[in-house]
Amino acid sequence: MIPDTSAPPSTESPAPDTEGVAADLLPFYGQELDWSTCGDGFDCTTVTAPLDWADPSVGEVELSVIRSRATSGEAIGSLLTNPGGPGASGVGLIRDSLTYAVGESVREQFDVIGFDPRGVGESTAVRCFDAPEMDAYLFDIPENRRGTDAWAEELRERHAAFAEACDAHSDGIIPFITTENSARDMDLLRAVLGDRELNYLGYSYGTFLGATYAKLFPDKVGRLVLDGAVDPAISNLEVDVVQGIGFESALRAYMADCLEGSDCPFRGTVDGAMADLGTLLAGVDRDPLPAADGRELGADSLMTGIVAALYAEESWPYLSLALQGALEGDPETAFLLADFYYDREGGEYLSNQTEAFRTYNCMDYPTEATPDEIAAARARLAEEAPTVAPYWFGANPCADWPYPPTGVREPITAEGAAPIVVVGTTNDPATPYEWSVSLADQLASGVLITREGEGHTGYNKGNACVDEAVEAYLLEGTVPQGNITCD
Known part of the structure; x- marks a missing residue:
């Protein structure tokens, strides 16, 4: 769906936010973005990030970014989005499915940003088989x-x-394709877009990415919506079992x-x-x-x-x-x-x-x-x-992976973060409802919106109660007063 193009074309962004950035990261955080039009109402650019955030001298990756400008012509800020996966294209989500990703009032007030995380799509990508x-x-x-x-x-x-x-x-990038590195990339995107805090809408796996960001940068959390949550504290084996049970329930x-x-x-x-x-x-x-x-x-x-x-x-x-x-x-x-x-x-x-x-x-x-x-x-x-x-179960696909995992499975509390809204759907097969409950409980500032119904994720799926609560939070900062249920 092509967005409203009443906003005048612009290839500019606010000045990057480099406050408190370490000297070795300033070349990245100080980037000035070179936007070009890439379809009616869309601008695209590429952002350079360190391959290894622990050692920025090792190499670089490129992050593909797309922007749908606020249709009001005067954005209140940027809203980063992630469709999940891991591995789904955020550029494709915004370019091809903008109205599915965010509601009209959000498109009106925010510059909506899609990006392909490292390893994905049009960014520096993992390649395996033809x-x-x-x-x-x-x-x-x-x-x-x-x-x-x-x-x-x-x-x-x-x-x-x-x-x-x-x-x-994959040209040596495999060990660095991790959610923690991707969350650090999101802070870079926040900064080069000129935002002092991150506003973010993450679906499915995107909730784990957003929660990881909140763990790493609690003082930079703006308005985060995590829809269809992944529980960061459970093992891969538990994920497989609970998802299998979830799909059985949805199948029934x-x-x-x-x-x-x-x-x-x-x-x-x-x-x-x-x-x-x-x-x-x-x-x-x-x-x-x-x-x-x-x-x-x-x-x-x-x-x-x-x-x-x-x-x-x-x-x-x-x-x-x-x-x-x-x-x-x-x-x-x-x-x-x-x-x-x-x-x-x-x-x-x-x-x-x-x-x-x-x-x-x-x-x-x-x-x-x-x-x-x-x-x-x-x-x-x-x-x-x-x-x-x-x-459901076969051989472990990661048993012979060429690099050991670097991630950890633990609760995420994000102490000190601004309120974070978690959305869960009661018969969601892919990210079962219990995971949203768990994440909202783990987060020190978590608030849960429950959508009673079928299917994966809850916002912008036709439930007015969910949509109004999410959009009041994103647009006005109005945090739900306690956990709410939408039937």
Whole structure:
């Protein structure tokens, strides 16, 4: 959606904020931005950041930035945004989906900023496989039977080859693609945009990025909205389990809705329909369905398509079409959903989001789970998410990552930060509601807005109560008086 272009074109920004900046960082914080128009109502620029914030002399990365100027013509400041992932393009979010990212009143008052974090998209990016190799990695059916030691070893070899390719093709940046470095990049962006405090709207993984910023720079926190929160204190294993349970819950909600309609591919009760879906998954796992492009739809790719459709209630009709097709031996719609998940179109990958996703997660999450902990996690998932569980866990994709993780998993309190608003949706499958509750509780200044409903994230999704509370906070600084619930 092209924004209102009534604001006059401008290639200028306020003077950078360099107060208190160390001498070795002044060349970065003192950058003057060179904006150029990049579409009606948009300006683009590139910001240079240190490759290693601990040693700025090591090298540099480039950060791609896009700006939608305040339609009022007089911005109250910049609002940085992040769509999540990790690995999703913030430039693409603003350029292609501005009205989805922020409401009209926010676009009117703020210069809305999108940026590709380090490692992502149009910034200095992680590179791993070309398209045919990526297709084989993501879609090829394993030769060995699911659950066997040979199957696990086959998957591990695939992950190891992917990790090796990322290291070989990414020009030495892999060890520095971390959320902490990206949060420090955000402070640089804040400063070169001329803002003394950071105003920020982060979705999904973007909440972890925003919370990390608040931990590192509590005195620079302006108005932060963290929507669809990631709990920074839980392990990668716990993330996997809770997400699996979340998608099972969303799948049951889809099924209940589906069974009320005349076009549902299932009949009977929710429990019965879930059992029938389990039979379908087992069937394509045993006998994959050939597609016109040569790929075969097995249970893993079908589950990817199911997950993709559960992010938004508006996608449920496509899920019905995909499942009906699979029941009839036609995998094409299921592959369309899986391709959407991987940002694939026409046999090409439109972004590097899969590579960046893996890199951030392998660098951010320690992987010290014991065999007993893994067994307990699998047992819990099997009990609480029986349809999803058989297709949720495989070999650890970070087991053979070329660099040890540098991230930590711990509560974030951000003592001294201004109020921070957390938004959680009660049946969000990707970032389950309990994570938003946990993050709001951890943050010393956290306030929780609860959206009762389905789908991933809560702001600008059609709930007036949520939207009004978020926008009153962003535009006027009005902090919700205690936690509020919006049905």
